[in-house]
Amino acid sequence: MRHDYTLEVMRPACHVSFDVTEASQVGEVRRAAVRIAEGLDFDESAAGRVALVVTELGNNLVRHAQRGRLLVAAVTNDSGAMVVEILSLDHGPGIANTLMCMTDGYSTGGTPGTGLGAVQRLSDEFDVFSRTAAGTVILSRVAARLTHVSGAAPGDSATPSAFSVAGVALAAPGEIVCGDAWSVVRHDDRAALLVADGLGHGPYAAEASVAATDVFERMPFAGPSGVIEKVHEGLRATRGAAVAMADIDSNDEVVLFSGAGNIVGRLISGIEDRSLMSQHGTAGMQIGRLQDVRYEWPSHAILVMHSDGLTTRWKLEDAVEILQHHPALIAGWLIRDHCRGRDDATVVVLKRRTA
Template identity: 35%
Template sequence: MGTVTAGGGIHLTECEDVAWFRDHAEAARGSAAALARRIGFTEQRSAEVVLAVTEIVTNMRKHAIDGALALRVLRTPLVAGIEVVVTDHGPGISDIGAALRDGSSTAGTLGIGLGAVRRLADIFDIHSRPGLGTVQMARFWPRPSAEVPAPGESLVAGITRPIGGELVCGDAWSARTDSGGREREQQESQEGRERRNALDWQTLTGMRRPGSDAGRGAAEQRPAVPARAVGPRRSAPLRSAATGSGEGVLVMLCDGLGHGPLAAKAGQAAVQAFRTGSARTPEQAIQEVHRALHGTRGAAVAIARIEAEGRRLLFCGVGNITAALVTTDTRSNLLSHPGIVGHQMRQLHTYEYPLPDHGALVMHSDGLTERWTPADLAGLIGHRPVVTAAGLLRHAGTRRDDASVVVAKGAW
């Protein structure tokens, strides 16, 4: 994943070295110790990470159903840390408050309990539903100082998991910021944008866009159609070719065809092209990735641009990537094009969507089934993006393919 901590209060964190473990406490503990040493943790901080990971894995092994743990390194331009993500399918925790109190650890564990894990970690987040399972996240940074404070929460987070039997994953994701597009905005008049969007709305809905007289002569102009006459169609996409004038965040998810090292090569090439590219719209960014994937297996790719200031999202996707804007009770799927990035694509379009209040952008590969509903995420939307992503992976993920989920939330 990319990239950097950006200005304007937007934080993005790089993620690498993902390793999954199932029922192997010693392997997870050893890997945590090795990662801590490699990124420069002190001996004391390394020991704290190992202690927390050992407690988490021991509890998972003794009590969880189909538990899995992911270890990975997080990086900002100034500091590196370790993140532990744990998922299981039950039995769940009925009283999280009690589980986080000292002394509540069950027999056979180290006895420090999840409360101590929470204190050892810089960030700890947990979601659990009895009968369905638990998602935990513990994040460890070097002890902050005046020179290097602890990083803020990343706007975008994702998680990848290789198909069973593989060590590398063909799915990859990345995010980067883009400065305001005032020069681009000046090249296209406000009148022209409104006319095009109104015509696109009419094409998609069969009705004129409320409040717009675009596409009609002066003699035809009539009072705007009341919003109630149109109905709840705010999720209908509009063709959009220009970025807004404020700062934007671009998010990419790539699913390299197949699985294994060759799929991972395509995913890595897509991430590199996306990180270093200069494209400002999703459509242009996919064209850059398309050129970079020539000579690889190719991939399905989806790219979104979040413009919190304008409360809109621009989106372009090619292939079997599922993308949706989700709230606790709604899900609006985003339109994608057929094709294979790196091999063949039809003419691309960037679509515009309004950002829903208190919602999230969710994108995932076909390693997850599409048969999930907003209710499946209702309890997860309020958690950090990585917990939301891991919860959806646990709920909808399959073992027949590489799987990935990326979630963006909290900026609007």
């Protein structure tokens, strides 16, 4: 029996990635994004906003960026509504003054200069982070009805939850489903997050990872090691998965963590970067004795969990200001720079809403 918790589940759908280096590619992304919007029953006006956002961001990549791409997906926002998420990623040259670039009429390329300002107005949630020479990540989320309030901080919503969470999941090259899955359950000042990476990739890997989230959602606050033990039992008929889970209490400022396999967990505060320990093994096949490990959650820290589709030795020291931004923006920055590009890749970021 499912408990009455606030759920944010990103499974098994993944973000679709499009390289955008020439103008002809923008139309392909726009059509894909509109199909996603129509699948969410967006009306013509809302689907039109999605199309305009993709067009503005895509044209911006073509005109100004190096190695640009757009990621598009249907996701659940912090208020529980389904929205179309568009992430724009590039590797330079970066934006020297993001506030000025948001001003209508400002342009560095001889265009009307309404791109980013228009994207912000069309978006329910909008955020941007850029470093000169390092590149830019832009987030736009478009809902069925425009609720964006001018001047609101990125990611503001009416939810009473103490946490904001977002993730990016990409299927392995040549696959149409992602073999990873993740789920987060939030209730007042508690949150539980599970990330699973089915062995291999493709539909059978997705079957294993989705089975793991099914078990988790039936007992999200039973303790990480206890949940993973049940996941282990529930995955015996599948090919198995690497699984890790975190249980976070905002009042006590602690994280309980347990895992089997190569799901990476890290707590990052800008001052300290701490890895969370998992056991060897594969849920559904063989795992060792699990235990819950308790970690202090420093002020302003974020929790990052990701599959082995990302490299493990990444750092945010050169972009520490991004910790103050929307979790989806952080996830996009990490996937941009550290995706191995040969397997499914998932990264999830959870932070306090006041952080």
